[in-house]
Amino acid sequence: MFNYNSNWLKTSIYLLLIIISSLAFITSCGGDSSESDKSNLTETMKTNTSGLSDWELENGFGPVKKKLNLGPIDNTMAAEGEKIFESKCASCHKLDERYTGPAQRNVLQRVTPEFFMNTVLNPDENLEKHPHSKKMLAEYMTKMTNQNVNLKDARTLLEYFRVLDEELKNQNKSN
Numbered sequence: 001m002f003n004y005n006s007n008w009l010k011t012s013i014y015l016l017l018i019i020i021s022s023l024a025f026i027t028s029c030g031g032d033s034s035e036s037d038k039s040n041l042t043e044t045m046k047t048n049t050s051g052l053s054d055w056e057l058e059n060g061f062g063p064v065k066k067k068l069n070l071g072p073i074d075n076t077m078a079a080e081g082e083k084i085f086e087s088k089c090a091s092c093h094k095l096d097e098r099y100t101g102p103a104q105r106n107v108l109q110r111v112t113p114e115f116f117m118n119t120v121l122n123p124d125e126n127l128e129k130h131p132h133s134k135k136m137l138a139e140y141m142t143k144m145t146n147q148n149v150n151l152k153d154a155r156t157l158l159e160y161f162r163v164l165d166e167e168l169k170n171q172n173k174s175n
């Protein structure tokens with residue numbers, strides 16, 4: 001009788017322990033899953049369907065991480081950029097025709113100034129991750145190689161293309 005009781009007591013204690021620990025387990029799991037739901041939600045809000053953040057989609061991957069504050073066009077800088085284009089880019093790009101790479105005169109009508117600089121400074125990562133670069137790679141079947149352009153040179157190149165872009169816009173206006 002006594003033995004039976006103590007066994008019963010042991011069994012109840014075991015059962016109680018099991019219930020308590022499974023309760024603790026369930027609550028901790030619940031906590032975890034709601035936590036990850038929350039971070040998935042912010043992830044979804046941050047990203048668009050391409051899986052990139054809005055910033056990455058618009059501006060590409062590279063050292064330019066915020067919007068450039070572009071003032072009026074600086075013609076001296078643009079002339080410098082034209083020289084760099086001739087020496088480092090013209091082997092693959094023409095202004096008005098498809099060549100090894102896409103025609104570049106109207107590049108700023110395709111991409112943002114920030115994307116332009118990031119592509120020039122960091123072509124590899126963009127080719128790997130960015131849908132625009134991947135699409136171009138599929139079309140041109142050659143990888144744009146890193147030309148070891150520094151930030152200042154990339155900025156002068158951008159200035160050159162701003163001049164070309166301005167000319168295009170003026171032509172369109174007078175047409």
Ligand code: HEC
Nearest residue numbers: 088089092100101102110119136137140142143144145147
């Ligand atoms: C080895 C050839 C090569 C050189 C040199 C080269 N590019 Fe490219 N570039 C390409 C190709 C090919 C693409 C298309 C994407 C790809 O397949 O890499 C491209 C893409 C681009 C793009 C992408 C945006 C677009 O829609 O056109 C920009 C901007 C660009 N090049 C600018 C430049 C500039 C500026 C230079 C000089 C600093 C340069 N490239 C040098 C081959 C080259």
